[in-house]
Amino acid sequence: MKKWMFGLILAILACIIFPTHNAVAEEPLPIRSITKEVNLLADDYATIITTIPENATVIMYEKSNGWAKIGFMQYTGFVKLNVLKSIKPEPMLASSKNPPYVRETNNFHAKPLGNVYVDSIVQVYATDEQGWSFVQYGNLTGYVIATALKTPKTKTMVVKEPKGLSVKLTASTSSSEIAVLQDKTKVEVYTLLQGWAYIVAGDIQGYVVASKLQNTTIPKIGKFNYGVVTKTKRVALTFDDGPHPTITHQILKTLEKYDAKATFFVTGHRVEKSPDVLKDVFEAGHEIGNHTYNHPKLTDLPMKQVKSQIEQTNKLVKSIIGEEPTLFRPPYGSFDKEIQASLSVPLIMWSVDTLDWKHREPAKTLDAVQNYSKNGSIILMHDVHQTTADALDQVLAYLTKQGYEFVTVSEILN
Incomplete structure (x- = not known):
């Protein structure tokens, strides 16, 4: 017998006697x-x-x-x-500073079975009087201290994959496939994790590639100062120049108080310094726009540098939230026809300038909103000034009393 045939026979026998390990994740246990x-x-x-x-x-x-x-x-x-x-589980977000352990019993000294990645979703089936949640996380099933979990904020998005989008059990290409979502399917995004999004679509829950999702409302490319006027009074709150490591979070908290959505036009150099803040803005359901890398006056730059300013920020944002900004706002409102023609997203200006950056007085910010806001207004503020954060509660209280709904720019343009 030839040596190569003998080797082949041995290889076949080895596969029969010692089957290869299946790297695909098993289905979760009932x-x-x-x-x-x-x-x-x-x-x-x-x-x-x-x-x-x-x-x-x-x-x-x-x-x-x-x-x-x-x-x-x-x-x-x-x-x-x-x-x-x-029992029906509830999706919860791992929100502790360090990856929490899944333990065999509801005791800190119990055997650890594995870790839950921070910002990932676990299925919580019950929480006992001792403050332990019984969870399922991929192939791990056991107890996690309940204080390490919180209810996630969701965002509606839509599948953009003509061939269908694979839903995985865990955030891994080698994980088992749960289902395939058709193109244009609406999903609720619960969290983003290293380029993956945890989604819920009807009875389907699992991880998909985040870049295969897009916002549900996509305006046509063009220049916009106002939004569409509708029977329902609407305004779009916009914040430029961030994210700021502390002030942006204050603004997010006030927006949440009024159940208000807004659009944040971010600069790349600040995104590099505060990537977690950008992620918090996106996961709270707000829209992300591009405001260049370091806020130059674009009409003073050659087109090569203009494109670099925009593309660099696009790549940074996508690396953090899984998608590029959906809008663009030029610093100082400075642009020309060539700059606008180079864009692949709408160019957004404003109809109400609060001048918050100039006067730094909450009362004057409120006055501008009271005097100039109307149905369809796009309101300009900045999330890098403490005085703007201080003014926002009064601004939202006034607009709410006037019957306004707070929407993103993309929503107000449709």
Whole structure:
């Protein structure tokens, strides 16, 4: 027998005897709740291993002849199938500074089974009186301290993939495929994680490539000073020059108080310094616009530098939130026909200039809004001045009393 044939036979036998490891993630295990206090039994269906309290959360491994093999804390055994009921999980965001552990039991000294990446989504099935949540995270199932989790803020987006978008169990190309979403499908984005987005679309939940999603409203390319006037009174609040490491967060908190959406025209050099702030703005459901890299007067630059200012910021923003800015605003409102023709997104100006950058007085910012705002207005402010953050609550209170809805620029243009 030739050596190469002998080697081939050995290789085939090795595959049969020692099958290769499957790198694809397994499907998550079924989680159930106990409907009443019950004894967990050994495989003789008689010996009591431990007692499981009512409403405890367990893992069901298999079922047969009216019995279920389950896992409870560190124990494995059998219970009657009729004491189990299905429970619907709630997606929660891992928000602690360090990756929280998934533990075998609800105790800090319990065996750690693995970590949850910060900013990733876990499925929470129940939270006990001791403050531990029973979670499922990919192939990990166990207990996470509840203070490490928070309710995520969602954003509606749409699939932009003609061939369909694969939904994965975890944020990995090697993870198992849960489903395929058709082009133009609307999804709710719960978080972004290293180029992946956790989405919910009907009964489908999982991770997709973030760059394959886009905002639901996309205005036509052009120059805009005003938004579309509708029967519902609307204004678009815009903030330039950020993100700022502290002031932008203050503005986000005030916007959340009034359930207001806004558009942030960011500069690349500030994005580099505060990438997490940009991510917080995006994940709060606000729109991101491009305001160049370091805020030059574009009409004083050659076109090569103009394009570099815009493209550099586009790439930075996409590396953080998974998509490029959807709008552009030129610094100082300075542009010409050549600059506008080079853009692939709408050029946005404003109809109400609060001059907040100049006077730095909250009362004057409020006066400008009161005197000049109307249905369809695009209001210019800056999220790098403390006085603007100080004025915002009064501005929103006034506009709310006047019956205005707060929308993004893309929304007001449609």
